Amino acid sequence: MASTIGDLGEFGLIERVTARFPRTDDVILGPGDDAAVVRAPDRRVVASTDMLVEGRHFRRDWSTPRDIGHKAVAQNFADVAAMGARPTTLLIGLGVPADLAVDWADEFAAGVAAECATAGGTVVGGDTVRSDTVVVSVTALGDLGGRAEVRRDGARPGDVVAVAGRLGLSAAGLALLDRGLDAPEACLREHRRPRPPYAEGPRAALLGATAMLDVSDGLVQDLGHLCAASGVTIDLERAALVPPPELRAAAAALAGERSADATALMLAGGEDHALAATFPPGTELPDAWTRIGTVAPRSAEADAAAAPAVTVDGRPTDAAGWRHFG
Template sequence: MPDSVGELGEFGVIDAVTARLPQGPDVLLGPGDDAAVVAAPGGRVVVTTDLLVENRHFRRDWSEPVDIGHKAAAQNLSDVEAMGARPTSLVVGLGLPADLPASWAVSLADGLGAEAALVGASVVGGDVVRSPLVVVSVTALGTLSGAEPVTRAGARAGDVVAVCGRLGWAEAGYQVLSRGFRTPRAVVEAHRRPQVPYGAGAEAAGLGATAMCDVSDGLLGDLGHVAAASGVSIDIDPALVEVAGPLREVASALGADPLTWVLTGGDDNALVATFPAGVELPERWTVIGSVAAGSGVTVAGEEYDAPAGHDHFAG
């Protein structure tokens, strides 16, 4: 194999990447034609897309290409999960510098394929262009299998708010990396590669979730979308929110408040949902708050006086 993607060429890159991406049973026609064909068992397709830009969403000196592939896939697969759907396939657009090592692009593809395989999904196609920075654009498709989607707009007064997955870990890792450190490894790895609670979306839908959202930009910020779409108020009880030991240790070393990371940190791709009061939730779902009439999101009944999450245009 040539050393760089420039030497390999556009179609050589495509061939090298797609050769490492096996196709699952939902794929009727995979890479190699003008478009792929994917089965839609329920007659409807859930679609979402996300864009990762080098030095904005990842750094090559912080993360290995396989980690970036995992992260790019996970962010989109999580959004499909948040609708109560099952992911079936991904389409990937890559912008790559000509001098980027060809092995880097192949390793990225390995990460994309491995993350998709965790839910039985496949990378079915995409495009490659020359770019001054690495850009990864992923579109994910999913099926509802005949069920109704769980949107952000169904929360009702009297519901409880519950979360599934880790919160604050990726932000702790970012804070460590941004100060030039590479340990503790647990939080650094959380920043590099999220641990999505796969299957929790369909599980929540089956339990009667009234609204659901992927937590990618911060718990309070993303719950703000749910509150606005549903026309309700949401209050988080900080006493019910887990602050894991590794977060406390890192925060103590850095002179920071770990609860802030849990409430506002992004990139963990947990799921947060609202459920009718009295629903018995599985152990991996933790009740952290409640829904009432009104508007906005509060913490212990008070307005949160700091940024509630990540805004791509905030600086």
């Protein structure tokens, strides 16, 4: 019996892994041919792609292969949901060392399958290659169901800003792992297996969301992208950013660290894959959405002074967010 992926071989690995993924109504032809064929009932397809690189986005001593499978799906299908679409299918490219245990691939695929079941999609193909480290590349597709896509450039002055999902827990979990701390477990779990509110993307579209995005690099930084696309500013309300008990506990455990303030973790932390959106004033928000601020016009004077696009209680914030090449 093969014990490593090198023993199993490329085609043996593909057959072993793809057997875990069910055929859904979105799939006409799944894995096994030169390309997959999927349905596009809306006649438009939402598409997004992302990568996870060992040592940069995950560490095998911090996360199980099942964790990594969950995370690979979550961060990609969250982008689909942020467009107001329903996640449908995934293509996964997997680069692995030849001496990696077959059990690792089995557990990774189990995590992918489990997160797909939560999000509502499935895997229809991909590629496998030999690599010195583990690299996961994912392309995600989604269906708009006849709705208009929710872009970043539709926010208007007077709109309310709201968020669905968790903020700060994943960043806290990363900081805890970096410090060698093993609690609070809720923060470690959110870092290893983020839980995007998939259903809230299409729901926000139906509610008339004017702009929306996935919070992957930090709330302030990502809302800054929305502001740039829409030509507006956003003022967040600190009183609305209420850290949950587990985030307060993490901040206490990290006391003395630069990012130890619970609210700062909510403002700057990423990888929770919450959804942030703007809605017309007067929109009755569902319980899953929390109002956290308002949209305002951006003046020429502000542009000339390079004023920040996102403020908190009317004042600039030093919440920096994640910098991939920083």
